[in-house]
Structures are given as structure tokens and as C-alpha cells.
Amino acid sequence: MIEECRIVTQDGLSLGATLFSPKGPPKAGVIINSATAVKQGYYAEFAKFLAKNGYLVVTYDYRGIGKSAVANQRDSRLSMSAWGEYDLATVIDWSTSQYKTLTWHCVGHSVGGQIIGFADNNTQLASVYCVSSQSGYWGHWGLRQRPKILFAWFAMIPLLSNILGQVPGLFLGGESLPAGVARQWAYWGRHKDYIVDQRGRPVRDGFSRLECNMKFLYIDDDIDFAPLQAVKALKAFYCNANTEIQIVNAKAVDTKPIGHFGFFKARYEDSLWRDTLGWLNAAA
Template sequence: MKQETLTTPDGAAVVLRTWAPDEPALGSVVIGGAMGVRQDFYAPFAQWLAGQGWRVTTFDYRGSGASLAQGESLRQVRADLFDWARDYETVVDHAHAALPDRPLYLLGHSLGAQLPGLLRNQDKVSGLLSVAAGSGYWRENAPRLRRTVWYFWWVLVPLATRLFGYFPGRKLRKVGDLPKGVILQWRRWCLNPRYSVGAEGEAVRRQYAQARFPVLALSIADDELMTLRGTHSLVSLYENARSEVRRIAPGDLALRRIGHFGAFRSEQESVLWPRLAQWLDALAPAGSAAA
């Protein structure tokens, strides 16, 4: 594993880690993490996937995980979700430059499958495997979450963010610590029926519509946050992309539980991880070398 720090065009530091296979790589996989989830969480899966022949990159968005400088306060971080999309772009550029003649796939977990519609270098992306991702619109949240999320968005987020200057999610055991600009923009998205496209308007709709890479979205039946309806809503934003939604139930794989985060946990190495590798292969056009 190799760790590097990239500098985005606007001067932000983004720390990434790369796992390279022993043999020539099939291509690149960039793992886009979920909201408030550090890249450390994906390390076991990234290492395993590299063992299957892929060059795998993980990263932390600015202001989070290893990309938050030592001694830097989140109160000082000026970032929103557009900035995080620029971080994603920078990592994609770096991964593509390492293997310019091989396919580059995004494996987006939750938020990591929402932001690719905002990328300005979509031409470098060969496909998106979306895992446990939905639009985030609150009425399309899982039932248990939907019963309490109104309090989260209308009381907890505005109050805590105003008091602390950022969202102290770790203290509150909600999502994770997030920059003020990120949580407040995400709030606007989640309160709009069309999510990011509805909240941000026509320019963002066109960005999603420009995506031509195939999208394969995995909806997890026992996801405690996202629903099948929400997954379809997210995929519909990529209106001109070839897309498919697959419903994955734990029982189909003889598992007790998967949930929103379970796909990347180490206990899935022998069951779900090989399926994820197969689904990455399924994104490749028929007859391509990566198929």
C-alpha cells in the first residue's frame, strides 16, 4: 500500500492510498466513500481487490480522515459537496494517469455513488458500481430512519452546526464529523424530492445527464438507511447512462445481514466480495479485456 497527498486545483490536500496487484493490472478502481466514513474502513476490501488484479485507490475528502491536517479544526474547513466532487476528480485524474490505457471504474458507497454525476472528468470513467446508495431524499429513507430524520434535519443539524461551527457527528453518534458547508448543503439535498438535481437546479441536472458511463446499482434489502425506491431515484439522475438496479437480499447469499455498511466488512471476503468483483467485471463492454 502506498500513501500520497494530492493537491486539488483550488489548493486543498487530499490523502489517498493505493494498492497495486503483483501482476499487470486489469484496470483501476477508485472507491468513493460514504458520508462521514474514513478510507480506513475500505482498506481490507481494497487490499483484497488488488489481489484480484485491480489497482485500487481509496481517499478521504478534504476536511475528513487523513485529509484533515494534524491540528486543523473542522471549524476552519471551508468545503461543500461541490468541493468534495473536485477531490473525487483529482483522485480520478491521478488513477487514470497511472493506467491511461486501462479501464477505470468507480465503486461508490452511498455518497460515493452520488457525487460522480458532478465530476467534470466523466470521460475518464468506464463505469460506476453503486453500493447501498440512494437519492437521500428523506421521504425515501428506510422506514425506521424516516420516523426520526425530521428531527435530525430540522433541529439537530441546524442547532449543532451553529453551536460548534461544524457538525459534531462523532459526539452525537450521527454520521460523523462534517464541515459546515457539507452538512448544510446535504441538508438541502435531502429535503428536496429531486435531491441534488432539485436543490441545485438545471446546471447540475445537465452534469448528471452528461454521464455516459454504465451504472450498476446494488440495492441492499436490509439497508437501514436506503430503500429500493431511493436507489431508483438516484439512478434516474444519470438519465443518459446505461443503468441497471439489482436487489441484493442477505438470504440470497446465505447471510444473516448485510445492511448499509456490511458489504465492505472483512467477514464478507468469501461471500460478497467475490460478487462485487464479478459486478465490476459486468460493467465492462462485451468482449473487452476487463470482462
């Protein structure tokens, strides 16, 4: 069964969420954190797969995205850190209070693996599975990819944010990104420690708080968005968790590129998704 709902954050924003329920009693719950500028609907087939295999799954849109859009793209409450501090934290609170008997896990795609460190209740998660999650510091990219990411962090995103109040989805390959979210993202990307405060000091308390099992999936043809060095850098943020990196040889899985977004396509149900299911089953 698929049910849409609204969840209100502590600072008063309404998030659009979707609940995917299994036919029988769920064995555990899974929260899916989207990538930057990607609507929750992108993960629907994967959520259905998990529900078919006994999990209660929650997808949601971050503030300013999709069904959680706001009228004012310059709203001061819109930031990337707020995606974790308020949005994810609220979804965790809602999930654990509505379904108290379940253990809850998280699957994070790209930034979805970063924002976990901002949720003050992240220890409620029994395990975390990160797909192509990374530190966005430009120095982690290879020489061929650096000009593009340097242009994004130092020029394109700051300029468009200031002029338009957003970064149009045309430039991101997804949804438009509100100015406050985009500016903070680019600011982080310019700093070697990536997730930092306004004074440039590393933000790590919420990351070091996690002690659960975490898997980081690195897909070896994802050179534009999540190179191995960037994945390793984010893994190091979670210094007290039981972390591991699994390297996926894309050519061994499919003749088509997988890249940064391919994992969540239904054609990987019998390959990549089965591996994820096995890991979640062991954690559950």
C-alpha cells in the same frame, strides 16, 4: 503493495490517498468513493481483495475527513458538492495521468455514488458500481423511518453545524462532518429533487453526461439509510447511463444483518465481493 500518498486539489487542499497495487501488471484501475463521514480505511480489506485479483485501487478521504482533515471546520471550501467537483475530479485526473494505459472504474458507497455527478471529468470512468447509493430526500423513506430523517435534516444537523461548526461523529456513527458539508447535505435532504443549487433548482448536467455501465446495489435490510425508493431515485439521475439495480436478499447471504455498512466487511469476500468482482471483470 500498499502506498500512501498526497494529492492536491485544484483549489489547494491536500487529500490523503492510498494506492493498493497488485503483484503483477494491473488489468484496470478502481477508485473507491467513501460514504459520508467514513474514512478510507474502512474500505482497505475490499481494496486489498480487488488488488489481489489484479486491480490497481485508489482510496482517499474527502476534504474535512480523516487524512484530508483541515484545521478550520468552517472553511468555506468544505461542501459536499466539492467532494465531487474537486476531490473526486482530482483523484480521477491523478489516476488517469499516472496510469495512462489503464481503464478506470469507480465503486461508490452511499454518497460516493452521488458525488460522481459533480466531477467534470466523470466520463473518464469506464463503469460505476454503487453500493447503497441513494437520493437523500426524506420522502423516499417509509413512515417509521421518516421522523428520524426529518429530525436530522430539519433540526439536528443545521443546529449542530451552526453552534459547533461541525456535526460530531457521535451523531453520525462515523467521523465528524464539517459545517459546510453537513449544511448542504441537510439542505439537499429537505428538497424533493435532493441535489439542487442554492435556488432549489435540480443539478443534473454532470449526471446526465455519464453513458457508461452503472450498477446500483440495493440491500433489502438497509431500511434506515438506503431504502429501495431512494436508490431508484438516484439511479434516475443518471438518465443516459446503462443502469441496473441488483436487489440483495440479506437473509439469503448471511444470518447477520448487512445493512448500510456491512457490504465492505471481509466476511463477504466469497459472496457479495465475488459478485462485484465478476461485474468489474466484465466491464474491464
